[in-house]
Amino acid sequence: xxxxxxxxPEMSVQEAETVTLSCTYDTSENNxxxxxxxxxxxxxxxxxxxxxxxxxxxATENRFSVNFQKAAKSFSLKISDSxxxxxxxxxxxxxxxxxxxxxxxxxxxxxxxA
Amino acid sequence: GxxxxxxxxxxxxxxxxxxxxxxxSLDFQATTMFWYRQFPxxxxxxxxxxxEGSKATYxxxxxxxxxxxxxxxLTLSTLTVTSAHPExxxxxxxxxxxxxxxxxxxxxxxxxxxxxxVL
Numbered sequence: 001x002x003x004x005x006x007x008x009p010e011m012s013v014q015e016a017e018t019v020t021l022s023c024t025y026d027t028s029e030n031n032x033x034x035x036x037x038x039x040x041x042x043x044x045x046x047x048x049x050x051x052x053x054x055x056x057x058x059a060t061e062n063r064f065s066v067n068f069q070k071a072a073k074s075f076s077l078k079i080s081d082s083x084x085x086x087x088x089x090x091x092x093x094x095x096x097x098x099x100x101x102x103x104x105x106x107x108x109x110x111x112x113x114a
Numbered sequence: 115g116x117x118x119x120x121x122x123x124x125x126x127x128x129x130x131x132x133x134x135x136x137x138x139s140l141d142f143q144a145t146t147m148f149w150y151r152q153f154p155x156x157x158x159x160x161x162x163x164x165x166e167g168s169k170a171t172y173x174x175x176x177x178x179x180x181x182x183x184x185x186x187x188l189t190l191s192t193l194t195v196t197s198a199h200p201e202x203x204x205x206x207x208x209x210x211x212x213x214x215x216x217x218x219x220x221x222x223x224x225x226x227x228x229x230x231x232v233l
Contacts, residue, residue: 033220033221042226043152043205043207043226044226044227045207045209045227046224047116047223050221091157095220097220100146100148102148102160102222105157106156106157107157
């Protein structure tokens, strides 16, 4: 079965500091995509970052970057210079190419402290 | 780009009535849309996959006669909760995936969600 595990239910970080959210997954497929979504209190799901499994280079979007370790099936999210607006639930997800169906993790609630 | 709207954002209805929720992709065409349900402090639970011009595919345990899905165009999918009961109260979220061959395919973009309360 394909699964996504987020082992940190809650985390907190001081404003301007760096925090890393962990995500591991399990699949026997070779072609897939990985995502981090942010869900703030408004509950709007926002795409943070996307990584194609066939790319070795880690994806980066401004203050957000990933550490993608394909052999270890690990996909952690690093948030640099944390801001109060980063306070949200973060979901890790992956999709096997051509299948359409996301597999979501259980989420990590991140709180940025002033 | 890749904006998805959902309407209404909040609805309160009486038990036994039907409620329709609309999901629109505003700046892209989506051959596939998805409907999720989210319980408080939990992850998203996929209810069904909606393909333009064909019948929706429902996940195991989701009653297709209760949750009617129509995907009549490349930018609009609707979810109708028929004969709603208090246990149907929840947060419903739709998402849309850009058509194959376009930028962003294999990525889902989410609507802002609809909070349904059935009295």
